[in-house]
Amino acid sequence: MLPRILLDEHLSPEVAQILNQRGIDSLAIAKTPFASFEDSAVLDLAIAQGRIIVTKNKIDFEAEIRRRAAEHGGSLTLPGAFWIRGKRTVYKEDFARLAAAIEQEVRRVERGEIDPTYGVWLSF
Numbered sequence: 001m002l003p004r005i006l007l008d009e010h011l012s013p014e015v016a017q018i019l020n021q022r023g024i025d026s027l028a029i030a031k032t033p034f035a036s037f038e039d040s041a042v043l044d045l046a047i048a049q050g051r052i053i054v055t056k057n058k059i060d061f062e063a064e065i066r067r068r069a070a071e072h073g074g075s076l077t078l079p080g081a082f083w084i085r086g087k088r089t090v091y092k093e094d095f096a097r098l099a100a101a102i103e104q105e106v107r108r109v110e111r112g113e114i115d116p117t118y119g120v121w122l123s124f
Contacts, residue, residue, distance in 0.1 A: 003109050003116075005102065006046045008055035009035045018099035024106055027051065040064055052109070052116050054102055065119055 005026040013028035108114045
């Protein structure tokens with residue numbers, strides 16, 4: 001079974017839409033009342049809904065994720081930006097590529113190739 005995903009508030013709901021179209025149950029926190037909540041409340045939502053958090057905000061989540069590892073599905077952490085054809089690109093400029101990178105890691109979690117319990121860095 002594919003893990004369910006919760007995109008942190010700095011990630012576009014368009015990425016969640018793409019992931020949902022690809023069969024990955026994804027929720028963008030920006031589209032919920034939790035958008036302005038503290039990270040611990042976002043983690044509470046992920047735990048309640050059985051979702052892996054996808055964030056680029058590792059510093060804010062890392063301690064809480066490690067402390068509460070037994071309760072949640074883990075996290076996938078994105079770099080602050082990525083490169084396309086030699087050009088530095090931020091997420092808002094390429095939702096499809098970002099969704100593809102997240103999907104690849106989610107499918108690796110599903111196959112048991114990686115364990116996101118203590119956080120996994122996405123690289124692409």
